[in-house]
Amino acid sequence: MEQTERSMTLSLSGNRLSIACNDAVEGCAYAFYVYKNGEILEKIWYTDKPETIYWLTEPGEYTAKVFEKDASGQVTSFDTGAVTFKGVQTVLIREKKRRGPKVWLENTAAVIKEIFHHRKRMARIARYDYNMANKDTYLGKLWSVLYPLIQIGTYWFVFGIGLRQGAPVNGHPYLLWMLSGLIPWFFINAGIVKGAASIYAKANTALRLRYPLSTIPAGSILEALFDQFVSLGILIVTLFAFGYFPTLYWLNMVYYLIAMYVFLTAVALISATLTMIARDFQKLINSMIRLLFFVTPILWTMDGLSPALQSVMKLNPILYLVDGVRGSFLFQTPFYAEPLRMLLFWGVTLVLLVLGCNMLQRFKARFLDML
Amino acid sequence: MKKITVSAKNISKMYKLHPSNGDRVRELLFSRSRAKSFYALKGVSFDAFEGDSIGFVGLNGSGKSTLANIIGGISQPTGGSIELCGESALISVNSGMNPQMTGLENIEYKGLLMGLTLKEIRARMPEIIAFADLGEFIRQPLKVYSSGMRARLGFAIAVNINPDIMVIDEALAVGDPSFTDKCLDKMNAFRQSNKTLFFVSHNLAQIGTFCNKALWLEYGVAKAFGPVDEVLPMYQRFISSYNKMTPAEKKAYVDHVIENQSHLLIG
Numbered sequence: 001m002e003q004t005e006r007s008m009t010l011s012l013s014g015n016r017l018s019i020a021c022n023d024a025v026e027g028c029a030y031a032f033y034v035y036k037n038g039e040i041l042e043k044i045w046y047t048d049k050p051e052t053i054y055w056l057t058e059p060g061e062y063t064a065k066v067f068e069k070d071a072s073g074q075v076t077s078f079d080t081g082a083v084t085f086k087g088v089q090t091v092l093i094r095e096k097k098r099r100g101p102k103v104w105l106e107n108t109a110a111v112i113k114e115i116f117h118h119r120k121r122m123a124r125i126a127r128y129d130y131n132m133a134n135k136d137t138y139l140g141k142l143w144s145v146l147y148p149l150i151q152i153g154t155y156w157f158v159f160g161i162g163l164r165q166g167a168p169v170n171g172h173p174y175l176l177w178m179l180s181g182l183i184p185w186f187f188i189n190a191g192i193v194k195g196a197a198s199i200y201a202k203a204n205t206a207l208r209l210r211y212p213l214s215t216i217p218a219g220s221i222l223e224a225l226f227d228q229f230v231s232l233g234i235l236i237v238t239l240f241a242f243g244y245f246p247t248l249y250w251l252n253m254v255y256y257l258i259a260m261y262v263f264l265t266a267v268a269l270i271s272a273t274l275t276m277i278a279r280d281f282q283k284l285i286n287s288m289i290r291l292l293f294f295v296t297p298i299l300w301t302m303d304g305l306s307p308a309l310q311s312v313m314k315l316n317p318i319l320y321l322v323d324g325v326r327g328s329f330l331f332q333t334p335f336y337a338e339p340l341r342m343l344l345f346w347g348v349t350l351v352l353l354v355l356g357c358n359m360l361q362r363f364k365a366r367f368l369d370m371l
Numbered sequence: 372m373k374k375i376t377v378s379a380k381n382i383s384k385m386y387k388l389h390p391s392n393g394d395r396v397r398e399l400l401f402s403r404s405r406a407k408s409f410y411a412l413k414g415v416s417f418d419a420f421e422g423d424s425i426g427f428v429g430l431n432g433s434g435k436s437t438l439a440n441i442i443g444g445i446s447q448p449t450g451g452s453i454e455l456c457g458e459s460a461l462i463s464v465n466s467g468m469n470p471q472m473t474g475l476e477n478i479e480y481k482g483l484l485m486g487l488t489l490k491e492i493r494a495r496m497p498e499i500i501a502f503a504d505l506g507e508f509i510r511q512p513l514k515v516y517s518s519g520m521r522a523r524l525g526f527a528i529a530v531n532i533n534p535d536i537m538v539i540d541e542a543l544a545v546g547d548p549s550f551t552d553k554c555l556d557k558m559n560a561f562r563q564s565n566k567t568l569f570f571v572s573h574n575l576a577q578i579g580t581f582c583n584k585a586l587w588l589e590y591g592v593a594k595a596f597g598p599v600d601e602v603l604p605m606y607q608r609f610i611s612s613y614n615k616m617t618p619a620e621k622k623a624y625v626d627h628v629i630e631n632q633s634h635l636l637i638g
Contacts (some may be wrong), residue, residue, distance in 0.1 A: 016597065042608065054605060055587070055595035058631050070532035118486075125483050132476070208467030209484050210459065277399060365447040368440070369386065 010064050010080035010208035015088055017054045017065045019080065024050030031067040036060045059087035104358055111214045111269070111357035122215040126222040133223075148186055148231045155182060159299045169301060172330050176242055181298040183231045184325040187260055188318055189289060195268025198283045200275050203371055213364050214357075217268035221261055228257070239329065252328035252335040260321050263349045269356025273363055276370050298322055320345045375456065376536060376567040377419040377442060382451035383591075384412040384437050408501040411437040413591040413632060414451065419584075424558070426578035426599065428606050429588035430613070435571045438588065439463070439540040442569055457535025457566075460485075462525055473499075474509040474516075474524055481528050495531050502553070503527035522546055530557050537561060543576040543577070555581060575610075579603055590625070592632055 007022040019032050029046040037060045044052050046069060056062065115122065134143045160166060160174045169177040198220035199206075199213065206216060232253070239245075242243045274281040296318050302310050313319060320341050327333030336342065363370075373461060381410045381517045387406040389395045398404035419425055427435040441447040443461025468477045478499055482492035500509055503524045505516075512522060523546060529537065539558075543551050558581065562568055570579055578585060578599065585602040587595040616624060 016595070016601075044604075044608070052604075053601040055602075057589070057592070057594055057628070121483070121486050122459070125480075126487065128480060128483055128489075132472070136471075205469055205480065206484055207466040208445050208461065208463075209481070209486050278396075368446050 002108045006078050008064075008066050008078050008080040010062070010083055012056075012062075012083045012085060015056045015061060015085065017056055017064075017083070017085075018051060019054065019066065020051035021066050021068065021078070023066065025070065025353065027071050029069045031069070031308055033065040033067075035063045038063075056085045057088075059085055061085075086128065098289065104354055107361040108354050108357040111360060114212045114214045115218045115341075118215050121212075122219040123222060126214075126219045126226070129219075130223050130226045144227055145232050145234070148183075148227075148234060151186075152182060152234070157301060159176070170331070173242060176239065176244070176330065177326070178299060178328045179235050179238055180326040181322045183228075183235045184256070184260065184322050185296075185298050185318075186231050187224055187228040188264065188321065190227060190292065191221045191260070191264035192267060192271070192285060192289060192292075194220040194224055195264060196271035196275050197281050198268060199272040199367065200279070200282065203276075203367065207368050207371075213367070214269065217272045217360075218265045218354075220269055220272075221264045223304050224264070225257070225261060235329070244329070247332060249328045249332050249334065252324065252333075255335045256321060256324050256328065259324075259345070259349075262353070263317060263321070263345075266349055266352035266356050270352065273356070273359040276367050292318070296322065314341060315344065317345050317348050373420040373422060375418050376421050376423075377417075377569075378454045379415060379417050379442075379455075380452050381414045381416050382412055382438075382441065382448040382453055383410055383414055384434070384441065384446070385410050385449040410591050412441075412448070412588075415586075415588070415591075415593045416451075417586060417593065419567050421565040421567055421568075422558070422562055423584055424562050424570060424582045425470065426582035426585045427569065427571045427588060428573075428575065428578060428585055428602070432590070433588040434591045435588055436463075436527065436540055438586075439538045439569060439571050443538040443540075446608060455536060459536035459538060460529045460532060460534035461538045462529045463540035468513055468521065468525060470514040471512055474503070474505055474510050477524065478511060478528055482532065485532055487532075499527045499531045502531065502557075502587055504550075519550070523550055526554055530554075530561070534566075536567045536569070538571075540571045541573070543572065544574070551577075552571050575607060590628055590632065 009018070009020045009022055011018050019034070021030060024030070028050075029048055030047045030050045031053075032044040032052050032054075033040055034042045034044070034054050036058070041062075042054065044054075046067070061082050061084050064358050066078045067075055068078070068079065069075045134140050139146065156175055156178060160178060164174055166174060168174055198217045202216050206213070232360045260338060271281065271285060273287075296316055297313065302313060305313065321340070324333075324335060327337070328335070386409045387398065387404065388409050389398070389404065389406045394404050394406055398406065415434075415438065417425075427438060429435050437446070437596060439461060440453070441448055442459060444455070444459050467481070470478060470482065473495075478496060479492050482495075483489070503509065503526075505520055505524065508516065508520060513524075516524070522543070526539075526543075526546075539557075543554055546554065555577075555618060558568060558570075570578060570582055582599050584597065585595075585599045585606070586593055587602055587606050595605065613621065613624070
């Protein structure tokens with residue numbers, strides 16, 4: 001039988017080794033053996049295709065053997081040349097940590113921009129969440145009125161009737177004085193509690209979508225704001241009932257609602273991130289919130305405290321907000337009455353906001369791994 | 372010339388395996404820890420073009436879902452870069468639905484999260500409901516659904532939201548054959564409209580008929596990437612020989628592979 005020269009190809013591109021019989025004979029079947037450094041690595045069984053592909057992972061010298069089986073079952077084998085595979089060198093790049101004031105500002109701007117850019121989406125979701133909140137109760141939406149009313153009733157009974165025997169404060173009925181402080185506190189309370197839980201509560205839905213994460217804490221404050229409008233309605237009805245009528249100072253509420261919103265969002269950005277890192281933080285917040293409530297003079301007056309202690313208490317940004325709302329409704333105080341406190345409040349808020357934005361930006365890539 | 376829609380360059384994903392919670396805190400506070408690094412992906416690179424349908428194959432723990440999550444945009448690589456051209460959507464068995472809400476509410480909510488208005492969602496609602504084909508169950512909370520029903524709803528929402536890049540992470544595994552066929556039809560239409568699809572599955576027959584390319588991951592490394600008829604035969608041979616190994620041989624094989632990868636880790 002006449003032995004003809006046959007042409008076999010063994011070629012490597014990247015880690016893809018292709019073996020081919022260039023002058024395949026019609027009706028023949030082909031099988032291949034792959035060798036690494038002379039040792040057999042893989043046997044590829046007969047098919048009608050005269051070529052095959054094999055992927056390499058380890059460096060070494062590779063050769064192959066091609067088997068040709070004709071219709072009568074007679075097998076001829078051919079050796080190919082050799083190729084050397086040097087291995088794939090992959091350099092793993094690690095993320096570089098950037099630091100410095102410029103990065104802080106960039107992160108803050110990025111978060112604020114994201115919230116602003118997605119504000120409509122955020123508002124739609126907050127509205128949906130708000131409508132869903134009492135869905136599984138029979139009284140439904142009525143609860144957003146009943147819940148604050150029952151709380152107000154409790155505090156009024158304990159503090160107004162029990163402790164103060166209904167004595168007025170600075171010439172205003174205790175109920176009004178209490179309400180005008182308690183109602184902004186409802187917003188602050190709900191904002192702090194909901195804000196801390198916000199990202200964790202939505203982790204399963206929002207984290208699994210490409211969703212702007214910073215709008216979750218900001219949206220939870222928006223949800224709390226809807227309840228605040230209901231509570232403010234209760235306050236205004238009560239004020240009317242006591243013969244108090246709107247003054248220009250009531251418009252201060254626009255300023256204070258914005259101030260509360262920004263302050264609570266800054267707090268929520270921090271607390272929501274901390275809750276993702278450690279769920280303990282949410283428990284801590286829930287247990288500390290009552291302490292915060294009683295430490296802040298919301299239901300009691302500071303009159304009995306020494307002037308020094310009073311100044312210390314006034315550093316509390318929450319008291320700034322509560323005092324402001326109370327002043328607007330009862331004491332005809334303009335919102336710029338205490339510029340120093342105002343400056344301090346916005347200073348604290350700015351620091352919290354920068355901190356919150358940076359914490360979120362730094363950790364958000366790892367949130368899904370923290371679940 | 373077809374446009375590149377997804378371009379992954381040398382992406383890696385590292386997890387820290389902390390020995391304790393205290394160590395986790397130490398790392399957060401002082402950026403210092405005794406944790407070992409675990410690389411779920413090691414320098415994976417590939418380009419996907421419009422109209423491509425790419426199947427991810429590999430053993431359990433090879434990094435397929437990690438890569439799917441990265442393409443789906445819900446997880447970020449710790450090294451390298453990935454560029455996506457268009458919106459991507461990930462469909463996995465637990466693809467972010469709320470078990471307390473009804474099917475309808477979940478459709479609305481997911482749409483809202485994706486940035487649609489309620490009006491836009493309600494316009495698409497009939498199509499989604501028809502595709503999910505859940506009957507009366509669409510008004511029931513998701514907690515009473517079977518896993519197949521959940522997957523159907525998730526798939527129905529995702530395809531009707533019409534992303535440019537779709538990543539399907541074993542979501543079809545729990546559907547019955549008739550629903551799977553319906554999904555495959557939809558996915559074919561999706562491909563023909565020049566979008567890009569990624570498909571994680573252990574069903575090699577599905578990948579073979581449905582994908583034009585395949586990426587074989589082996590413990591975080593892209594071992595092979597190319598046309599399915601080049602990658603799948605080798606993978607199938609590997610699987611059948613791997614299945615014949617004794618547990619000790621399997622372990623030796625894995626150790627061998629991982630040891631051979633250690634030269635990859637530079638920098």
